[in-house]
Amino acid sequence: MHWQPHITVATVIEDQGRFLLVEExxxxxxxxxxxxxxxxxxxxxxQAAIRETLEETGWDVQLTGVIGIYLYTAPSNGVTYQRVCFAGKALQQHPARPLDExxxxxxxLTRDELAAQPQRWRSELVPRCIDDYLTGELFPLSLIRDPA
Incomplete structure (x- = not known):
């Protein structure tokens, strides 16, 4: 049996106690x-984190740190995802930009507004990444080593 994890990225963008989420x-x-x-x-x-955030929200962001690296196996399909989650700040919105399909x-949403809707979480990683961000422990972006 051939097993291969899927590499994904995510961003936690906070502005005055509210977090940029995607309704999809x-x-x-x-x-x-x-x-x-x-x-x-x-x-x-x-690059993937910045691109995905723009494509899904219309926001340009600046990454400020690494929150964590997570392994998650989706119960719906059994696929394992390795998620690298970044913290960042919103820079500029492009409201006319078309969003991904x-x-x-x-x-x-605030953390409390998100907590009140667990049935709407795409996965348990949604609140977990925010909670890990809220601990204040961020790893430097230099943790990610790109090929030379």
Whole structure:
């Protein structure tokens, strides 16, 4: 049996106690997730995080640190994802920019507003990444070593 993890990135973007989330359609449900997606060929993890955030929310962001690296096996399909989650800050919104297919809209929610809707989490990683961010422990972006 051939097993291969899927490499993904996500961003936690906070502004005055609210977090930039994505309301999206996934497996026939409307869910909330961090801006997140798959690493593409010839792309660094940092480039992927910035690109995915822009494509899913219309926001340019500046990455400020690494929150953590997570392994998650989705119960719906048994696929294992390795997620590298970055912290960042919002720089500029492009409201006229079309969003990725399946994205309903970006949403700014507090941690409490997110906690009140567990049935809408895309996965348990959504609150976990925010909670890990809220501990204040960020790793430097230099943790990520791109090929020379």
């Amino acid at each position: 359609l996934a497996e026939g449900r409307t869910v909330l997730n961090q801006p997140a997606g798959h690493l593409e060929a010839n792309e660094s993890l940092l 399946g994205i309903i809209a970006p949403r700014w």
